[in-house]
Amino acid sequence: MKKLFNIIFAGVHLFAAIVLTLLSLIIMVWSIYEVISGINNGIAFIPSMLQSVAAIIIASAIIDVAQYMMEEEVFKDKELRDPKEARRTITKIIVIITIAVSIEGLVFIFKAGTKDLTLLLYPALIIMVSAFLIVALGIYQKLSATIEKTEKENA
Template structure:
């Protein structure tokens, strides 16, 4: 079952990268076609391109996260610090994308219809709430790791490739 799950994550990551590549190639194309059309102001397609690129980068980073955290074999026995670092990288990407998209929406809304500025403002508030939640998670998980203590080293023969890997706290031998 583990092989199947890893394969599903690998396929999903490849699909996300393909969508990101299409968005990254479509964005400049849309600016060029809008720039060549007569009477079209250039600022509108440029802001749209920024939105496309933000989404593409976020998708690419999520796919990278899947390849780094979910696809490799032997990652089932993660330490709490590994999980914290992985989740932090993932959520940081999402928060950055939210802030950038909110910024683009603020500019678009301010030009087109300032009465609807509340929606981009709510997106900024959601990004702030996500960032605060990430900070709280970091603080609580780091405090818990300090209470539990450092992670023990594997007792593997010196010189082997596994000598520097760590094992979960639950599998620690209490007799020595």
């Protein structure tokens, strides 16, 4: 029964990863189309380009999540997890989120710079959050590596 559930949920994760990848590719293609059509229609180039960059960044983060789902939920046996593997998984997820958040913050900074400088508060907060995520990840890695080392010495 447990094996059947594992197969079903691996299939669900496989389906979700495929759908996420396809949607991300559609977002990327649509973003390119918007830039090209904006050039042809005389729409402001920089805002259109920044919007497309933001959409492609989000799409690539979604692809990273789909890749993670494939690697962790479809291809790997969930029974063989150890603390080191869990640390690597959490690190990978946080890095994906941090990259997406920081690049999105940079895109918003450029958008705010072209419109109104009073709008810079929100992008600055996004950049601060991404910096906080990096620091928190470093602390987590240091603490978990220390615990792993202690457990190896005691074993």
